[in-house]
Amino acid sequence: xxxxxxxxxxxxEKHDLRDTPQRELILQxxxxxxxxxxAEQLYDIVKKRDPSIGxxxxxxxxxxxxxxxxxxxxxxxDGVIRYEHxxxxxxxxxxxxxxxxxxxxxxxxxxxELQKRVAESYGFxxxxxxxxxxxxxxxxxxxxx
Amino acid sequence: xxxxxxxxxxxxEKHDLRDTPQRELILQxxxxxxxxxxAEQLYDIVKKRDPSIGxxxxxxxxxxxxxxxxxxxxxxxDGVIRYEHxxxxxxxxxxxxxxxxxxxxxxxxxxxELQKRVAESYGFxxxxxxxxxxxxxxxxxxxxx
DNA sequence: TTGCTTGCAAAGGATTTGCAACATG
DNA sequence: CATGTTGCAAATCCTTTGCAAGCAA
Numbered sequence: 648x649x650x651x652x653x654x655x656x657x658x659x660e661k662h663d664l665r666d667t668p669q670r671e672l673i674l675q676x677x678x679x680x681x682x683x684x685x686a687e688q689l690y691d692i693v694k695k696r697d698p699s700i701g702x703x704x705x706x707x708x709x710x711x712x713x714x715x716x717x718x719x720x721x722x723x724x725d726g727v728i729r730y731e732h733x734x735x736x737x738x739x740x741x742x743x744x745x746x747x748x749x750x751x752x753x754x755x756x757x758x759x760e761l762q763k764r765v766a767e768s769y770g771f772x773x774x775x776x777x778x779x780x781x782x783x784x785x786x787x788x789x790x791x792x
Numbered sequence: 793x794x795x796x797x798x799x800x801x802x803x804x805e806k807h808d809l810r811d812t813p814q815r816e817l818i819l820q821x822x823x824x825x826x827x828x829x830x831a832e833q834l835y836d837i838v839k840k841r842d843p844s845i846g847x848x849x850x851x852x853x854x855x856x857x858x859x860x861x862x863x864x865x866x867x868x869x870d871g872v873i874r875y876e877h878x879x880x881x882x883x884x885x886x887x888x889x890x891x892x893x894x895x896x897x898x899x900x901x902x903x904x905e906l907q908k909r910v911a912e913s914y915g916f917x918x919x920x921x922x923x924x925x926x927x928x929x930x931x932x933x934x935x936x937x
Numbered sequence: 938t939t940g941c942t943t944g945c946a947a948a949g950g951a952t953t954t955g956c957a958a959c960a961t962g
Numbered sequence: 963c964a965t966g967t968t969g970c971a972a973a974t975c976c977t978t979t980g981c982a983a984g985c986a987a
Contacts, residue, residue, distance in 0.1 A: 665941055665986050686977080701944040706977065724867050724922075726952090726976070742914055755910050761903050762925055769887055769896055770930035777869075778923045780907055785915035810961050810966055831952080846969040851952065871951070871977095 651678055651717055651734050658715035669700055673708040674717075683721055683729035683750065723750075723779065740778040746787025753780070796823055796862055796879050803860035814845055818853040819862075828866055828874035828895065868895075868924065885923040891932025898925070 655674055659666055676692050677684070690705040709730055712718035719733040723743060742751040758778070766773035800819055804811055821837050822829070835850040854875055857863035864878040868888060884897040903923070911918035 663941080667942065667986075669943070699944080703945080703978075704943065707942085722867070722869050728976085742911055742916055744916070745919060751914055751916075753910055753914065755906060758903055758906050758910070761900060761906070762923075765898055765900050765903070766887055766925050766927050769898065770933075771887055771889070771925070771927040772933050773925055773927040774890060775927075776923065776925045778907075778921065780911050780916070780918055780921045782911050782916040782918040782920075788915075788917050808962095808966080812961075812967065814968070844969080848953075848970080849968060852967085873951085 654717060654734065655715055669704050670708050672697055673705055677712065683731050685727045685729050742780045744784040744787055745781050746783050749784055799862060799879065800860055814849050815853055817842055818850055819857065822857065828876050830872045830874050887925045889929040889932055890926050891928050894929055
């Protein structure tokens, strides 16, 4: 059993929640996928393995994963919430191509530090942030010329 | 007639769109409000002046304002899109208090420059970005202790 | 057995759209 | 008058919820 599963089971136990095959399957599939996945995409995959699982269960398990610290929400502003791994996957921001939709994860410690300072200069204690950089990737830049 | 109205009229003309009292009223009310306003909030105000105006019209006019460059969308991730003035209101980011919901506009030219560089280092041509800093404002920090 | 879980379908909330009646240029 | 435009209601889209039946502990 891997670390994430372990965390999940501990989370369930601690909160008097039950270990069900649905939860196991959804977790397993979520963990196998890298990158960002929407509830619907996840549901589509889950359905193939067990057609009896309902969409609501997928949504419910995703909520649990977030509370357990295993998943994190991402919002590219297109009306769909996507989820990505959080465990062993430190904070980062996203670079999104407006042409092809490709996304890259980026971090810049200097920016992070400056964000903290900016917040503090307004008396804020920064807890977290979101940063999305939009532009055109190398490929799409060429096509646009 | 102010500059924004002028821009709006030119936009309408250029696109063979019509100047209607509904559009005028919604624009006028939008311009009078500083800060962020949701379509629903705007509609509530508009209704008081002209109860015959429909919600759809407010949504439609907001789309026009964005295309005309007079408004900009903001998404705090709570499921509601808010709008703010764009004309004569340069780009900035938002500092949002998780306690009381208060928001401040912030800019840091060093961060802006670094964002550009980060994007470029991945071959991207940066067109725009969004940055939301979340934390607790001075007031809320005290209450939490 | 207790009460958390599930799937289903219905409900929700924000936004969009089809349409017939209505105005603008 | 030809087309845009409007208000209304219905439709969408994503997500949540109520509920009765089903299961984990």
